Structures are given as C-alpha cells and as structure tokens.
C-alpha cells in the first residue's frame with residue numbers, strides 16, 4: 001500500500017500549528033479534504049483527532065472515510081478506529097482494501113511514520129506564515145540524519161499556499 005504523508009509547513013520551514021490566532025488556510029484544508037476523499041481514509045494522532053473533533057471537523061466531509069487514530073492509551077473514539085502503532089494503522093487500512101493511506105498528522109505521528117521509514121510520498125503545503133519556536137518534521141528525533149528525496153510536483157494552491165510533492169525511497 002502506498003503511504004502519503006500530508007503536512008502544512010510554515011514559510012520558515014516549521015511544522016505549522018493551528019490555533020485560534022493562526023487558523024488553517026482554507027486552501028490547505030480544502031486540499032486535505034480532497035486528498036482524504038481520494039484515499040478514502042486518513043490516519044491521525046490522538047491529539048490531532050481530538051482537536052478536529054473539538055472543532056466539529058471529524059464529521060462532515062470526513063464522515064464517510066475510514067479514520068484511524070494512533071494512540072498508546074486511548075480506548076474507543078466515536079467515528080474512528082483506534083490502533084496502537086503506525087504499522088497497525090497501515091495493516092488495518094490494507095485489510096479494509098485501501099490502496100493509499102493518507103497520514104494527516106500531527107507532528108508526533110508524522111515523525112513516527114518518517115522514523116520508521118513508512119512514507120512513500122510527502123505532500124507539503126507551504127503556508128504564507130512565519131512561526132517561532134514550535135514543532136518540527138523529523139526523520140530522526142534523536143540524531144542528525146539526512147535523506148535525499150525526489151521532487152515530483154510543485155504548484156500554487158491559491159491564497160499564497162504552495163504545494164510541494166516529494167517521492168521518498170524506502171530503505
């Protein structure tokens with residue numbers, strides 16, 4: 001199964017965070033909805049899923065999708081299937097017949113997939129915002145590491161958001 005890691009980055013290269021003072025760009029949100037609809041699913045960390053649910057975002061256009069929440073501790077979460085690891089999330093979606101898994105974030109989940117070498121492509125939407133101290137997207141959260149990736153596509157999405165798509169070779 002192909003795994004597609006989807007993330008919004010800030011213009012200064014941080015892993016973009018959203019909140020009341022910095023709502024997600026509508027163009028980036030619309031792109032996530034389109035990518036999730038195309039995949040028929042998305043995988044989220046427990047904190048991101050709970051934030052989406054708090055904003056009423058896990059229903060609506062996402063109601064028909066297979067939503068998989070990765071958590072070490074959570075019990076049942078309405079509207080989602082809870083699994084204990086990135087590998088289990090992919091096994092669940094493969095068993096359900098999905099050909100692509102969309103990894104929607106947040107940072108800890110993205111870094112877990114990247115660290116385990118489980119991403120085949122990365123879609124980065126660079127938003128026109130500069131951030132201070134925050135979150136990072138990392139292939140190794142403890143040591144310096146570096147991996148070449150292949151630029152597959154680059155296009156503006158409107159509203160100052162630019163989409164970069166990269167191919168990632170698995171080891």
Ligand SMILES: NC(=O)c1ccc[n+]([C@@H]2O[C@H](COP(=O)([O-])OP(=O)(O)OC[C@H]3O[C@@H](n4cnc5c(N)ncnc54)[C@H](OP(=O)(O)O)[C@@H]3O)[C@@H](O)[C@H]2O)c1
Pocket residue numbers: 006007008009015016017018019044045046047048049070071072073074083084085086104105106107108109110112135
């Ligand atoms: N830039 C973007 O594209 C984007 C996308 C989504 C969210 N965000 C931002 O990201 C932030 C939230 O991200 P976050 O890093 O705090 O949280 P997160 O990745 O959404 O969720 C973290 C939780 O996932 C579970 N988890 C993480 N790694 C795991 C593993 N290897 N195995 C099993 N479970 C694991 C744990 O859940 P338990 O504690 O339940 O065990 C952990 O507390 C917010 O600021 C949000 O705005 C940004």
